[in-house]
Amino acid sequence: GGESLIHDYDFPFEGWFGSYDTFQLQRGLQIYTEVCASCHGLKYVSFRNLSDETGPALPEDQVRAYAANFFVADFDNNSQLMDSLTGEMRTLTPADRFPVNRTAAAPDLSLMAKARAGFHGPYGTGLSQLFNGMGGPEYIASLLAGYLEPPACAEGAEIDGYYNAVFAAGGYPDSCIDEEGHRMAPGSWIGMAPPLLGDDVTFEDGHEATVESQAQDVAAFLMWTAEPKLVARKQAGLTGVIFLTVLSVLLYLTNKRLWAPYK
Protein backbone atom coordinates (compact mmCIF):
# COMPACT_ATOMS: atom_id res chain seq x y z
CA GLY A 1 0.00 0.00 0.00
CA GLY A 2 0.91 3.67 -0.15
CA GLU A 3 1.30 4.17 3.57
CA SER A 4 5.05 3.76 3.54
CA LEU A 5 5.26 6.83 1.33
CA ILE A 6 3.74 9.02 4.01
CA HIS A 7 6.55 11.05 5.44
CA ASP A 8 6.64 11.44 9.21
CA TYR A 9 7.11 15.20 9.23
CA ASP A 10 8.09 16.83 12.51
CA PHE A 11 5.27 19.27 13.15
CA PRO A 12 5.70 21.76 16.00
CA PHE A 13 2.33 20.77 17.50
CA GLU A 14 3.42 17.19 18.15
CA GLY A 15 4.54 15.73 21.46
CA TRP A 16 3.60 16.51 25.04
CA PHE A 17 4.59 20.14 24.91
CA GLY A 18 3.86 20.79 21.26
CA SER A 19 1.96 23.89 20.19
CA TYR A 20 1.07 25.52 16.91
CA ASP A 21 3.63 27.77 15.30
CA THR A 22 1.76 31.05 14.75
CA PHE A 23 3.79 32.00 11.71
CA GLN A 24 3.38 28.59 10.12
CA LEU A 25 -0.41 28.83 10.58
CA GLN A 26 -0.38 32.29 9.00
CA ARG A 27 1.57 30.95 6.04
CA GLY A 28 -0.85 28.02 5.81
CA LEU A 29 -3.81 30.39 5.82
CA GLN A 30 -2.23 32.33 2.97
CA ILE A 31 -1.69 29.15 0.94
CA TYR A 32 -5.22 27.98 1.65
CA THR A 33 -6.59 31.38 0.61
CA GLU A 34 -4.56 31.81 -2.56
CA VAL A 35 -4.49 28.20 -3.77
CA CYS A 36 -6.94 25.79 -2.14
CA ALA A 37 -9.95 28.06 -1.59
CA SER A 38 -10.73 28.20 -5.31
CA CYS A 39 -12.00 24.61 -5.00
CA HIS A 40 -12.29 23.73 -1.31
CA GLY A 41 -14.38 25.25 1.48
CA LEU A 42 -13.81 25.48 5.24
CA LYS A 43 -17.42 25.61 6.34
CA TYR A 44 -16.87 24.78 10.03
CA VAL A 45 -14.30 27.50 10.67
CA SER A 46 -15.36 30.94 11.89
CA PHE A 47 -13.30 33.91 10.77
CA ARG A 48 -13.16 35.21 14.33
CA ASN A 49 -11.13 32.16 15.37
CA LEU A 50 -8.31 33.41 13.15
CA SER A 51 -7.46 35.72 16.04
CA ASP A 52 -7.11 32.83 18.56
CA GLU A 53 -3.90 33.29 20.49
CA THR A 54 -2.91 29.64 20.12
CA GLY A 55 -4.00 29.72 16.47
CA PRO A 56 -3.02 32.10 13.66
CA ALA A 57 -3.33 35.02 16.15
CA LEU A 58 -4.29 37.61 13.54
CA PRO A 59 -5.15 41.07 14.89
CA GLU A 60 -8.89 41.69 14.87
CA ASP A 61 -8.77 44.41 12.23
CA GLN A 62 -6.97 42.00 9.91
CA VAL A 63 -9.64 39.35 10.53
CA ARG A 64 -12.33 41.91 9.69
CA ALA A 65 -10.51 42.86 6.50
CA TYR A 66 -9.97 39.18 5.60
CA ALA A 67 -13.66 38.31 6.06
CA ALA A 68 -14.70 41.35 4.04
CA ASN A 69 -12.83 39.91 1.05
CA PHE A 70 -15.62 37.36 0.69
CA PHE A 71 -18.61 38.68 -1.21
CA VAL A 72 -21.22 35.92 -1.42
CA ALA A 73 -24.96 35.43 -1.63
CA ASP A 74 -26.53 34.89 1.77
CA PHE A 75 -28.02 31.50 0.86
CA ASP A 76 -24.82 30.29 -0.73
CA ASN A 77 -23.07 30.49 2.59
CA ASN A 78 -23.50 28.15 5.51
CA SER A 79 -26.42 26.97 7.58
CA GLN A 80 -26.09 29.55 10.34
CA LEU A 81 -27.38 32.11 7.86
CA MET A 82 -30.32 29.99 6.77
CA ASP A 83 -32.81 31.74 9.00
CA SER A 84 -31.92 35.06 7.49
CA LEU A 85 -31.98 33.99 3.87
CA THR A 86 -32.11 37.03 1.74
CA GLY A 87 -30.26 35.69 -1.26
CA GLU A 88 -28.61 39.05 -1.53
CA MET A 89 -24.91 39.52 -2.02
CA ARG A 90 -23.06 40.76 1.00
CA THR A 91 -19.54 40.80 2.39
CA LEU A 92 -18.79 38.54 5.33
CA THR A 93 -17.86 39.58 8.87
CA PRO A 94 -15.77 37.93 11.64
CA ALA A 95 -19.02 36.38 12.96
CA ASP A 96 -19.43 34.36 9.74
CA ARG A 97 -17.77 31.14 8.77
CA PHE A 98 -15.67 30.52 5.68
CA PRO A 99 -17.96 29.93 2.73
CA VAL A 100 -18.71 26.46 1.47
CA ASN A 101 -17.36 25.80 -1.99
CA ARG A 102 -19.33 23.61 -4.36
CA THR A 103 -17.57 24.49 -7.59
CA ALA A 104 -15.26 21.52 -8.08
CA ALA A 105 -16.80 18.68 -6.07
CA ALA A 106 -13.78 19.05 -3.81
CA PRO A 107 -14.35 17.92 -0.20
CA ASP A 108 -14.58 20.49 2.59
CA LEU A 109 -11.23 20.75 4.34
CA SER A 110 -12.33 21.90 7.84
CA LEU A 111 -11.97 18.46 9.43
CA MET A 112 -9.86 16.69 6.81
CA ALA A 113 -6.79 16.46 9.06
CA LYS A 114 -8.83 14.36 11.49
CA ALA A 115 -10.67 12.40 8.81
CA ARG A 116 -7.54 10.89 7.28
CA ALA A 117 -4.85 8.76 8.86
CA GLY A 118 -1.22 8.72 7.89
CA PHE A 119 -0.06 5.72 9.86
CA HIS A 120 -1.60 2.28 9.59
CA GLY A 121 1.35 -0.04 10.16
CA PRO A 122 3.18 -2.11 10.99
CA TYR A 123 1.27 -4.71 8.98
CA GLY A 124 -1.94 -2.76 9.38
CA THR A 125 -1.98 -3.15 13.17
CA GLY A 126 -2.10 0.61 13.63
CA LEU A 127 0.54 0.35 16.36
CA SER A 128 2.49 3.29 15.01
CA GLN A 129 -0.56 5.49 15.57
CA LEU A 130 0.00 4.91 19.24
CA PHE A 131 3.44 6.48 19.03
CA ASN A 132 3.12 8.87 16.11
CA GLY A 133 -0.52 9.93 16.30
CA MET A 134 -3.09 9.45 13.55
CA GLY A 135 -0.94 11.27 11.04
CA GLY A 136 -3.67 13.31 9.37
CA PRO A 137 -1.42 16.32 8.73
CA GLU A 138 1.39 14.00 7.60
CA TYR A 139 -1.04 12.45 5.14
CA ILE A 140 -2.12 15.84 3.75
CA ALA A 141 1.45 17.14 3.42
CA SER A 142 2.59 13.88 1.80
CA LEU A 143 -0.41 13.87 -0.55
CA LEU A 144 0.35 17.39 -1.77
CA ALA A 145 3.97 16.43 -2.35
CA GLY A 146 3.03 12.98 -3.67
CA TYR A 147 2.43 13.76 -7.34
CA LEU A 148 5.04 11.73 -9.19
CA GLU A 149 5.64 10.72 -12.78
CA PRO A 150 3.04 8.05 -13.61
CA PRO A 151 4.56 4.55 -13.64
CA ALA A 152 5.53 3.05 -17.01
CA CYS A 153 2.78 0.42 -16.72
CA ALA A 154 0.18 3.19 -17.04
CA GLU A 155 1.45 4.39 -20.38
CA GLY A 156 -1.37 4.43 -22.90
CA ALA A 157 -3.94 3.45 -20.27
CA GLU A 158 -7.17 5.40 -20.28
CA ILE A 159 -7.45 6.67 -16.75
CA ASP A 160 -8.91 9.89 -15.38
CA GLY A 161 -7.01 11.99 -12.91
CA TYR A 162 -3.45 12.54 -11.86
CA TYR A 163 -1.06 9.92 -10.54
CA ASN A 164 -0.41 10.38 -6.82
CA ALA A 165 1.76 7.91 -4.93
CA VAL A 166 0.02 8.62 -1.61
CA PHE A 167 -3.68 8.75 -2.59
CA ALA A 168 -5.15 5.28 -2.07
CA ALA A 169 -8.81 5.61 -3.01
CA GLY A 170 -8.66 6.69 -6.64
CA GLY A 171 -8.83 5.02 -10.03
CA TYR A 172 -6.20 2.48 -11.08
CA PRO A 173 -5.42 1.13 -14.56
CA ASP A 174 -5.66 -2.63 -15.19
CA SER A 175 -2.32 -2.48 -16.96
CA CYS A 176 -0.66 -1.80 -13.56
CA ILE A 177 -2.12 -4.90 -11.90
CA ASP A 178 -0.05 -8.07 -12.32
CA GLU A 179 -1.32 -11.67 -12.79
CA GLU A 180 -1.55 -12.23 -9.06
CA GLY A 181 -3.66 -9.17 -8.63
CA HIS A 182 -0.96 -7.07 -6.99
CA ARG A 183 -0.65 -3.40 -7.77
CA MET A 184 2.64 -2.60 -9.40
CA ALA A 185 2.82 1.03 -8.27
CA PRO A 186 1.81 2.69 -4.99
CA GLY A 187 -1.07 5.13 -4.74
CA SER A 188 -3.70 5.76 -7.42
CA TRP A 189 -5.13 8.44 -9.68
CA ILE A 190 -6.71 11.44 -7.92
CA GLY A 191 -9.20 13.95 -9.31
CA MET A 192 -7.25 16.91 -7.95
CA ALA A 193 -4.60 18.37 -10.25
CA PRO A 194 -1.31 19.04 -8.43
CA PRO A 195 -2.24 22.23 -6.53
CA LEU A 196 1.32 23.10 -5.46
CA LEU A 197 4.13 23.52 -7.96
CA GLY A 198 6.58 25.58 -5.91
CA ASP A 199 6.52 29.34 -5.26
CA ASP A 200 2.73 29.32 -5.53
CA VAL A 201 2.56 32.12 -2.96
CA THR A 202 4.95 34.86 -1.92
CA PHE A 203 5.36 35.35 1.80
CA GLU A 204 5.83 38.84 3.14
CA ASP A 205 8.78 37.75 5.28
CA GLY A 206 10.48 36.01 2.37
CA HIS A 207 9.97 32.51 3.84
CA GLU A 208 10.67 29.70 1.38
CA ALA A 209 7.77 28.35 -0.66
CA THR A 210 8.89 25.00 -2.04
CA VAL A 211 6.30 22.29 -2.68
CA GLU A 212 7.41 20.49 0.49
CA SER A 213 7.43 23.54 2.76
CA GLN A 214 4.08 24.82 1.47
CA ALA A 215 2.60 21.33 1.82
CA GLN A 216 3.65 21.25 5.48
CA ASP A 217 2.47 24.80 6.16
CA VAL A 218 -1.01 24.24 4.74
CA ALA A 219 -1.23 20.82 6.44
CA ALA A 220 -0.40 22.48 9.78
CA PHE A 221 -3.09 25.09 9.13
CA LEU A 222 -5.62 22.34 8.38
CA MET A 223 -4.64 20.56 11.60
CA TRP A 224 -5.48 23.79 13.41
CA THR A 225 -8.87 24.09 11.66
CA ALA A 226 -9.65 20.48 12.62
CA GLU A 227 -8.39 20.81 16.19
CA PRO A 228 -8.28 24.46 17.27
CA LYS A 229 -8.23 23.52 20.96
CA LEU A 230 -5.19 21.25 20.74
CA VAL A 231 -2.93 23.55 22.75
CA ALA A 232 -5.50 24.12 25.51
CA ARG A 233 -6.13 20.37 25.64
CA LYS A 234 -2.44 19.61 26.07
CA GLN A 235 -2.08 22.23 28.78
CA ALA A 236 -5.09 20.84 30.67
CA GLY A 237 -3.66 17.33 30.34
CA LEU A 238 -0.30 18.42 31.69
CA THR A 239 -1.92 20.27 34.58
CA GLY A 240 -3.82 17.07 35.34
CA VAL A 241 -0.67 14.97 35.33
CA ILE A 242 1.11 17.41 37.67
CA PHE A 243 -1.94 17.54 39.96
CA LEU A 244 -2.19 13.76 40.14
CA THR A 245 1.54 13.46 40.83
CA VAL A 246 1.31 15.87 43.76
CA LEU A 247 -1.82 14.09 44.99
CA SER A 248 -0.04 10.71 44.88
CA VAL A 249 2.82 12.02 47.00
CA LEU A 250 0.40 13.48 49.56
CA LEU A 251 -1.60 10.26 49.71
CA TYR A 252 1.58 8.24 50.15
CA LEU A 253 2.68 10.42 53.06
CA THR A 254 -0.80 10.35 54.60
CA ASN A 255 -0.85 6.58 54.32
CA LYS A 256 2.56 6.32 56.03
CA ARG A 257 1.45 8.54 58.84
CA LEU A 258 -1.88 6.81 59.44
CA TRP A 259 -0.31 3.38 59.70
CA ALA A 260 2.83 4.43 61.57
CA PRO A 261 1.48 3.53 65.07
CA TYR A 262 0.73 -0.06 63.99
CA LYS A 263 4.08 -0.87 62.44
Ligand code: HEM
Ligand atom coordinates in the same frame (compact mmCIF):
# COMPACT_ATOMS: atom_id res chain seq x y z
C1 HEM B 1 -9.26 16.39 -2.71
C2 HEM B 1 -6.28 19.28 -0.18
C3 HEM B 1 -6.27 22.48 -3.84
C4 HEM B 1 -9.72 19.88 -6.06
C5 HEM B 1 -8.43 16.89 -1.72
C6 HEM B 1 -8.10 16.21 -0.48
C7 HEM B 1 -7.27 17.02 0.21
C8 HEM B 1 -7.06 18.21 -0.57
C9 HEM B 1 -6.64 16.74 1.58
C10 HEM B 1 -8.66 14.86 -0.03
C11 HEM B 1 -7.85 13.69 -0.47
C12 HEM B 1 -8.45 12.43 0.12
O1 HEM B 1 -9.64 12.16 -0.12
O2 HEM B 1 -7.74 11.70 0.84
C13 HEM B 1 -6.03 20.40 -0.95
C14 HEM B 1 -5.14 21.47 -0.56
C15 HEM B 1 -5.11 22.36 -1.59
C16 HEM B 1 -6.00 21.85 -2.62
C17 HEM B 1 -4.44 21.57 0.80
C18 HEM B 1 -4.28 23.62 -1.71
C19 HEM B 1 -2.94 23.56 -1.47
C20 HEM B 1 -7.23 22.08 -4.74
C21 HEM B 1 -7.59 22.80 -5.93
C22 HEM B 1 -8.56 22.06 -6.56
C23 HEM B 1 -8.80 20.87 -5.76
C24 HEM B 1 -7.00 24.16 -6.34
C25 HEM B 1 -9.30 22.34 -7.87
C26 HEM B 1 -8.65 22.86 -8.94
C27 HEM B 1 -9.87 18.71 -5.35
C28 HEM B 1 -10.74 17.61 -5.77
C29 HEM B 1 -10.59 16.59 -4.82
C30 HEM B 1 -9.65 17.09 -3.83
C31 HEM B 1 -11.64 17.59 -7.01
C32 HEM B 1 -11.24 15.20 -4.81
C33 HEM B 1 -10.26 14.26 -5.50
C34 HEM B 1 -10.68 12.81 -5.58
O3 HEM B 1 -11.35 12.30 -4.67
O4 HEM B 1 -10.28 12.14 -6.59
N1 HEM B 1 -7.77 18.10 -1.74
N2 HEM B 1 -6.53 20.66 -2.19
N3 HEM B 1 -7.98 20.92 -4.67
N4 HEM B 1 -9.23 18.36 -4.19
FE1 HEM B 1 -7.85 19.49 -3.24
